[in-house]
Amino acid sequence: MTDHYEPGTDNVSDQEARERVNRLLTDYPKLADKHKDSEGLPPTRTWFIPPHYHKDYYLRDVVSLCEQGYGEVELHLHHGKHCPDTSENLRETIKLCLEEFSQFGIFGKENGKTAYGFIHGDWALDNARNNQFCGVNDEISILKETGCYADYTFPSPNEATPTQINSIFYAKDDPTKPKSHDTGKRVAANGQCDPKDLMIVQGPTFPYFRDQKWSKLRVSGDEIAGHTPLKPNRIDACIRSAISVKGKEDWVFVKMHTHGATDGDAVLGQEMDDIFTYLESKYNDGENYCLHYVTARETYNLIKAIENGEPCEDPSLYRNYRVSAPQYNSTPDIACASKTLQERVARTYKDNEDVQSYDQAQGPSYSPEPGMVGDEASQEK
Incomplete structure (x- = not known):
C-alpha cells in the first residue's frame, strides 16, 4: 500500500487536517493488528508525504506509527504547479x-548513501503532462543523482502513465525530452542494469466487468478510494496481472495506492478490513500461495535480490537486502519544514500569500546549519 498522504487536501481547515491525522494514528493500528501475513507480520503502509505537509507535527506523528512497525515514510513531491520548475530548484x-525528513530517522541507506522512494505529485513524473505540474525534463536523472531507488507513481489516470503497463522496468532518461519512463527494460532475474536508470514499480492495470455484467466493462488501476470498492473479483484481477521480475514469475508484486487522508473511510475502515481478510483467506494457504505484507522499500529490496541472482526462496531474508531499514525517531520537537524548504517548494507550487500562511504553523521548525545547501540557496534568492 502506497499512500499519497496529504492531510490538507481540498483546502480543509487546519482542524480538519489534524483530525485526519489523528484518525490515522488511532484507526490504523486497530485495523492492522487484526491481520497477519505468512510471517505473522501485520499489514504495513508506506506514507509518501510531501514537504508542504511537513507542518503542524504531521510528519512527526506519522513517524510514530513507523516506530511501532506499521509502515514507513518516503518522499512525495508536487512541483511546477504554479509555474514550471527548474532542474536547479528541484x-x-x-x-x-x-536533510529535514532525516531528522526523524526517515530513509534507509544504500551503499552508505541516503536512499528514498518517490511518488510524483499530480502524476507528472519527468514533465510528462505537457509542461504542467513539473517542468523538468531531466527529472529522472536528478532523482537518481539524489538517491532515489525507485518510483511508485504509476499507473496514473492521465497521459503520464507508461504505455508499458503491468511490469517492473528501468527508465533511461533522455534529459532533452519528457516522459522518459514511457517504456524501459524489464527487471530480470540474474540481470544487469545501468546505475543511471530509475526503477519503475507499477501497480496493476486490467479490464473488469462491474457488477459482473458484460455491459459494464471497465478499466481499473491500483487505486483504493472507496467510490468503487475493491471487491474479490478485482483483487483476483490484481493477482492475475502477475507483475513480477522476468524469470521469477512466482513472486507477484501487487502495489496499490490511496490518498489515505481523504479516503479514510475506505482504507481505515471496513473495505480495507475486507481486503486483508480476503487476501489472508485465499492467498495465504501455505501451499499455493504465501502472503507477505511489505513496504515500498522492502519491495525494492526483494526485486534487487532476484535481479542479483539470490536463491529467493524465502522473501523474509531479503527485506533489507540493499536499502537498510530506517531508524525512526519521533522525539525531535520539530513541527514543520524550515523557511528555506518552504520557499523552495513555494517557488513553483504556491504564491507568496500561501507561503506566509504556511509559515504560521505552530512550534519550532528545523533550520539547516550554516553552510548547508539551503542557506546558500536562500542567499541566492
Missing part, C-alpha cells in the same frame, strides 16, 4: 527534503 528542494 535538485535543491529534494536535498532539503532529505
Whole structure:
C-alpha cells in the first residue's frame, strides 16, 4: 500500500487536517493488528508525504506509527504547479527534503548513501503532462543523482502513465525530452542494469466487468478510494496481472495506492478490513500461495535480490537486502519544514500569500546549519 498522504487536501481547515491525522494514528493500528501475513507480520503502509505537509507535527506523528512497525515514510513531491520548475530548484528542494525528513530517522541507506522512494505529485513524473505540474525534463536523472531507488507513481489516470503497463522496468532518461519512463527494460532475474536508470514499480492495470455484467466493462488501476470498492473479483484481477521480475514469475508484486487522508473511510475502515481478510483467506494457504505484507522499500529490496541472482526462496531474508531499514525517531520537537524548504517548494507550487500562511504553523521548525545547501540557496534568492 502506497499512500499519497496529504492531510490538507481540498483546502480543509487546519482542524480538519489534524483530525485526519489523528484518525490515522488511532484507526490504523486497530485495523492492522487484526491481520497477519505468512510471517505473522501485520499489514504495513508506506506514507509518501510531501514537504508542504511537513507542518503542524504531521510528519512527526506519522513517524510514530513507523516506530511501532506499521509502515514507513518516503518522499512525495508536487512541483511546477504554479509555474514550471527548474532542474536547479528541484535538485535543491529534494536535498532539503532529505536533510529535514532525516531528522526523524526517515530513509534507509544504500551503499552508505541516503536512499528514498518517490511518488510524483499530480502524476507528472519527468514533465510528462505537457509542461504542467513539473517542468523538468531531466527529472529522472536528478532523482537518481539524489538517491532515489525507485518510483511508485504509476499507473496514473492521465497521459503520464507508461504505455508499458503491468511490469517492473528501468527508465533511461533522455534529459532533452519528457516522459522518459514511457517504456524501459524489464527487471530480470540474474540481470544487469545501468546505475543511471530509475526503477519503475507499477501497480496493476486490467479490464473488469462491474457488477459482473458484460455491459459494464471497465478499466481499473491500483487505486483504493472507496467510490468503487475493491471487491474479490478485482483483487483476483490484481493477482492475475502477475507483475513480477522476468524469470521469477512466482513472486507477484501487487502495489496499490490511496490518498489515505481523504479516503479514510475506505482504507481505515471496513473495505480495507475486507481486503486483508480476503487476501489472508485465499492467498495465504501455505501451499499455493504465501502472503507477505511489505513496504515500498522492502519491495525494492526483494526485486534487487532476484535481479542479483539470490536463491529467493524465502522473501523474509531479503527485506533489507540493499536499502537498510530506517531508524525512526519521533522525539525531535520539530513541527514543520524550515523557511528555506518552504520557499523552495513555494517557488513553483504556491504564491507568496500561501507561503506566509504556511509559515504560521505552530512550534519550532528545523533550520539547516550554516553552510548547508539551503542557506546558500536562500542567499541566492
